[in-house]
Amino acid sequence: xxxxxxxxxxxxxxxxxxxLSCAASGFTFSSYSMNWVRQAPGKGLEWVSYISSSxxxxxxxxxxxxxxxxxxxxxxxxxxxxMNSLRAEDTAVYYCATYPGYFDYWGQGTLxxxxx
Amino acid sequence: QSALTQPASVSGSPGQSITISCTGTSSDVGxxxxxxxxxxHPGKAPKLMxxxxxxxxxxxxxxxxxxKSGNTASLTISGLQxxxxxxxxxxxxxxxxSYVVFGxxxxxxxx
Numbered sequence: 001x002x003x004x005x006x007x008x009x010x011x012x013x014x015x016x017x018x019x020l021s022c023a024a025s026g027f028t029f030s031s032y033s034m035n036w037v038r039q040a041p042g043k044g045l046e047w048v049s050y051i052s053s054s055x056x057x058x059x060x061x062x063x064x065x066x067x068x069x070x071x072x073x074x075x076x077x078x079x080x081x082x083m084n085s086l087r088a089e090d091t092a093v094y095y096c097a098t099y100p101g102y103f104d105y106w107g108q109g110t111l112x113x114x115x116x
Numbered sequence: 117q118s119a120l121t122q123p124a125s126v127s128g129s130p131g132q133s134i135t136i137s138c139t140g141t142s143s144d145v146g147x148x149x150x151x152x153x154x155x156x157h158p159g160k161a162p163k164l165m166x167x168x169x170x171x172x173x174x175x176x177x178x179x180x181x182x183x184k185s186g187n188t189a190s191l192t193i194s195g196l197q198x199x200x201x202x203x204x205x206x207x208x209x210x211x212x213x214s215y216v217v218f219g220x221x222x223x224x225x226x227x
Contacts, residue, residue, distance in 0.1 A: 045218045047216040104173065
């Protein structure tokens with residue numbers, strides 16, 4: 001059974017940093033590209049970042065470019081999102097998801113709250 | 117990275133059919149057959165309902181169907197059931213410049 005489990009969310013002050021993790025199991029993690037998708041409270045889904053299976057290709061949404069860094073460790077079956085210079089508008093549930101042309105597997109999400 | 121356009125809400129009675137539209141541009145929906153639809157119940161993660169415009173994942177009811185014409189994709193739910201009440205999001209691949217774009221979401225109410 002495919003499982004994606006996010007962790008690392010919490011309350012952080014504006015300008016602060018946070019590192020999210022996503023632990024994958026039940027599939028060959030090293031063969032799949034991965035993504036982060038977020039959802040602000042009461043709002044819609046927003047794609048955040050993509051990383052290819054070998055980490056050779058990375059994309060970011062304009063809203064996070066220069067502040068967030070996606071990475072992965074295939075040996076540990078783990079995906080990461082380093083978030084710096086956090087803003088109130090980054091408050092959201094962050095999901096990790098696989099994307100072979102569509103988001104087929106999602107984690108349960110981890111809540112990030114940016115507030116003073 | 118502009119969002120795809122969906123109606124904010126739709127409604128229907130049990131047993132009826134509804135259609136949710138998703139309008140993009142020639143850079144996303146119109147260029148790729150990589151349109152997908154997601155169902156999200158409150159407090160839950162999104163669930164894939166349709167992929168590659170019209171394909172259904174294993175386990176998804178055949179009451180759900182998808183189509184595309186030009187820059188507009190559509191999700192049709194037939195034989196509405198109370199459990200279909202949820203938010204629905206469309207999504208399209210948009211090339212290496214924007215990668216993926218979502219619609220703003222549609223709240224389906226089963227009357």
